[in-house]
Amino acid sequence: MTKPKVLISDKMDPNAARIFEERGCEVDVITGETPEELKARIGEYHGLAIRSSTTVTREILDAATNLKVIGRAGIGVDNVDIPYASGKGVVVMNTPFGNSITTAEHAIALMMALARQIPAANTGTQAGQWPKKDFMGVEVTGKTFGLIGAGNIGSIAASRAIGLRMKVIAYDPFLTEDRAIEIGVEKVDLDTLLQRADFVSLHTPLTDETRNILSRERLEGARPGIRIINCARGGLIDEAALKDCLESGHVAGAALDVFAQEPAKDNPLFGAPNFICTPHLGASTTEAQVNVALQVAEQLSDYLVNGGVTNALNMPSLSAEEAPKLKPYMALAEGLGSLVGQLAHGNLTKISIEREGAASELNGKPITGAVLAGLMRRYSDTVNMVNAPFLAKERGLEVSEIRQNRDGAFNTLIRVSVETDQGTRSVAGTLFGNEAPRLVEIFGIGIEAELKGHMLYIVNDDKPGFIGRIGTMLGNHGINIGTFNLGRRDAGGEAVLLLSLDEALDPAIVAEAEALEGVKMVKGLAF
Secondary structure, three states, rough: OOOOOEEOOOOOOOOHHHHHHHHOOOEOOOOOOOOHHHHHHHHHEEEEEEEEOOOOOOHHHHOOOOEEEEEEOOOOOOOHHHHHHHHHOOOEEEOOOOHHHHHHHHHHHHHHHHHHHHHHHHHHHHHHEEEEEEEOOOOOOOOEEEEEOHHHHHHHHHHHHHHOOOOEEOOOOOHHHHHHHHHHHEEEHHHHHHHHHOEEEEOOOOOOOOOOOOOOHHHHOOOOOEEEEOOOOOEEEEHHHHHHHHOOOEEEHHHHHOOOOOOOOOOOOOOOOOEEOOOOOOOHHHHHHHHHHHHHHHHHHHHHHHOOOEEEEEOEEEEEEEEHHHHHHHHHHHHHHHHHHHHHHOOEEEEEEEEEEHHHOOOHHHHHHHHHHHHHHHOOOOOOOOOHHHHHHHHOOOOEEEEEOOOOOOOOOEEEEEEEEEEEEEEEEEEEOOOOEEEEEEEEEEEOOOOEEEEEEEEEEEEOOHHHHHHHHHHHHOOOOEEEEEOOOOOOEEEEEEEEOOOOHHHHHHHHHHHOOEEEEEEEEEO
């Protein structure tokens, strides 16, 4: 049997090549090639291991006639055209957890540097000024460390802060009370965290939900004298507002490893008082670089030799025989998970995935993975059908799978229910013609709708004239309605409306819809 052939096109730890060879792959290490040289070479390889220097474009993928898998040693995959790779049948993997310890330690290092004003003191001392009287630091012992995001990296940062005898509080929509106890933190809401914390460290991905999570309003409303650390993603903080708060003294100090625009060669924060920064060094340690190189070698060789799938960004964990039958079910499951994730308010504690009828006879793991991927995509930029169950477990989210063999109103049905601190919410869907996913129930109200593109969800009183009002309002703004889906609990009671739109709504238009007579809730959705 011919051995799979792998190309390592970026500099990596030499042990990565050794792992490929030990696991039955041929490997070439050829780095620093131009795109044209890589394009000419790539056709003979089954696997490609990269870091950030190699860009895998459509042209390279077209030339990669034997390529089966791309492995990124690290988290970010902006240098890979994933949709095009998917169309070519190429699996794309990353190693999202290989630099967790390194990033957490960098956050703690920046916290200590802030507390004792080390960079400025170093500069003054080396300039011969001996500025001892200019710097009065603060101890971290006994202070409150606030985590925004308590996942893998956040929980490691928490353990380090606890070791420094700090009190740790955390805000994370997926953090359960049991998980909070396990990692030794107190679970709080975001406003409480900003009022109580002495130091705030961000450990959340950049999503629509977290963009500018530290907005001007939140920064100005935070506890005076707070110090802020960000080693997660640029764009989580309103940088202009942070500068103003540093200059006013409301924020006592800030340390950033990441910026909204990188490389950050010109930024409004540069020169601000009590501001320190590093050039995205969170993953830059010898150990982290070794870890991600070894992990990508293990993952790629396992896939090429044994068919195992780990941390794939564009492929669920399932066999070739199951794939055609499961594909529409997974599309339905991901849509239902995304819907309930966008609409369920409060902290999620439990999720139940119920399969009824024909769906109960299928492999439930890919369906569960698809539900969790849809549910958690609003909160994580690296989630996929493979690692979503791991991320849910890491956050203490209790997941249950239920098979029902009973006959129901539908030949096949998937129901997704979540428990939050505000109660239980559930949605259900089926397949039309065994291939077309359809929503058939939302929070106990029957409705039929496709879940795709941009949508507007409205809860309103079932009173005459409402449909005309919402249609007129959208028409006045030039918003085209694709489909119009209605459901109600009973005549004259609570009704729901799902509109598919040709474009996402501006927040001002959503606010205008909320102000319409009879409206109880409005939410823009994206699938």
